[in-house]
Amino acid sequence: MSNWMNSFLTRGMPSLDDAVSHLTSVLQDPMQMTGCRTQLQMTVLHIQGVMGKTRLEMAVHKFGKVHPELLRAGVRFLTKRRSSFEHEVMLKLLATRPCSCKVCEMTANIGHSVGDGTQILARMVTLVINLLNGQIDGLHQHKFRSEHSDKGAGSQLWPQGPDDLLPFGVQDSVEGLVQWASGDIGCEDAILILSGKLSVFYAPLAKSVLSAPYAALKVPIQFLERNMKKRRDPTLSPQEDALTFVNKARGVVSLFNSLDIAGGPALSNALFPMGEWAFPIFDKVTIVDYIKCNSP
Numbered sequence: 001m002s003n004w005m006n007s008f009l010t011r012g013m014p015s016l017d018d019a020v021s022h023l024t025s026v027l028q029d030p031m032q033m034t035g036c037r038t039q040l041q042m043t044v045l046h047i048q049g050v051m052g053k054t055r056l057e058m059a060v061h062k063f064g065k066v067h068p069e070l071l072r073a074g075v076r077f078l079t080k081r082r083s084s085f086e087h088e089v090m091l092k093l094l095a096t097r098p099c100s101c102k103v104c105e106m107t108a109n110i111g112h113s114v115g116d117g118t119q120i121l122a123r124m125v126t127l128v129i130n131l132l133n134g135q136i137d138g139l140h141q142h143k144f145r146s147e148h149s150d151k152g153a154g155s156q157l158w159p160q161g162p163d164d165l166l167p168f169g170v171q172d173s174v175e176g177l178v179q180w181a182s183g184d185i186g187c188e189d190a191i192l193i194l195s196g197k198l199s200v201f202y203a204p205l206a207k208s209v210l211s212a213p214y215a216a217l218k219v220p221i222q223f224l225e226r227n228m229k230k231r232r233d234p235t236l237s238p239q240e241d242a243l244t245f246v247n248k249a250r251g252v253v254s255l256f257n258s259l260d261i262a263g264g265p266a267l268s269n270a271l272f273p274m275g276e277w278a279f280p281i282f283d284k285v286t287i288v289d290y291i292k293c294n295s296p
Contacts, residue, residue, distance in 0.1 A: 016050055019043045020067050027073035027128065030090050036097050041120045044127055060134030064158070071135060071158040072167075074128035078180060078194070079166055079173035087179055095121045095185075122186035129190045135159070136197045162202065170208045173198075174215050181219050188223050189251025196258025206262035216259055220252045 014022065022043050026033050033040075051059035064071055082090065095117030135158055139145075144165070145157040159165035166173040181191045199206035209215045227248045 013046055014043060016046065019046045020070055023047065023124070024067075024070045024073045026094070026124075027070070027077040030077065030094055033094065033097065037095065037117050037120055040094070040124065044120065044124050048123075048127060057134065057137075060130055061138060064131045064135045068156060068158040069154055070128075071131055072154070072164070074132055075158075075165070076167050078125070078128065078132075078191070079168055079176040081168060081172040081175040082179065084179075091121065091183075091185065094124075118185050125180070125185075125187040126190045129187070129194045132194060133197055136201050139201060141201055141203065162204075165198070165202060166205065170204050173205065174208050174212060178215050178219055181223060184226065189248050192220055192223065192251035192255040196255040196262075199262045200258045203262065206259065210259060210263045216255075220255050224249060224252050 019042075022035065022039065026040065047063075051063055097117075144159055144161050147156055147160060168176065177191060177195045181188050181195065195209065199209055227245055
């Protein structure tokens with residue numbers, strides 16, 4: 001029986017160390033994930049709950065420093081270049097893996113609801129991204145973490161250098177991030193924000209993103225367009241509808257702001273040749289949305 005299961009059966013919740021260990025294992029080798037989506041959901045919720053006990057920015061930064069192994073597993077998970085088939089198989093496994101273990105039985109008996117698998121996956125990815133962002137935000141461009149002689153390689157603060165920041169290299173990392181941003185599981189805006197922060201911190205990544213119009217422009221604009229098509233949900237008020245869209249659009253705005261900081265004129269030079277296709281989409285995003293969001 002795993003440590004995760006032991007602590008759950010003893011305390012009704014995995015310990016923090018066991019939760020981190022379980023999530024790290026899932027990120028390191030998702031195709032060999034142990035446990036089920038119920039365990040994954042409880043793991044993510046427990047980590048979020050621990051961080052939620054203090055101010056979010058402080059909690060995220062401190063948590064990332066204490067658990068650098070989770071950050072390394074997370075960045076490998078998000079930047080690994082996979083074929084479309086491999087990516088879809090992995091998502092399906094993570095989102096739909098049911099079972100009848102003791103955790104499932106106990107949570108069912110107490111009326112605990114297991115969330116939709118895709119939502120659980122999106123929450124997991126967003127958690128990992130928040131942890132990565134929390135470390136990058138505290139660093140100046142190209143100023144990697146200092147090595148501590150009293151710690152082993154796996155316990156050093158992340159990132160120690162370019163290979164630690166992007167273990168699969170710049171180009172494959174761009175492809176890996178694009179694959180996530182092109183999806184539709186609910187964490188694409190967070191992926192765009194992470195891509196921008198990484199680009200500001202590490203100039204070679206910004207250069208690679210800006211040299212690939214599909215990465216810098218087409219994918220985020222298509223994301224914006226997809227979310228516009230989802231609008232006018234009859235179950236939402238006009239304010240809720242606008243707020244949902246604006247929250248998603250912030251990912252695109254954040255990416256463009258970051259690329260503007262990292263690349264300056266390169267972003268404009270890449271955007272204007274695409275104006276005939278892209279600008280009509282932006283024209284539909286008006287100040288009306290922001291007014292609706294702030295209406296009584």
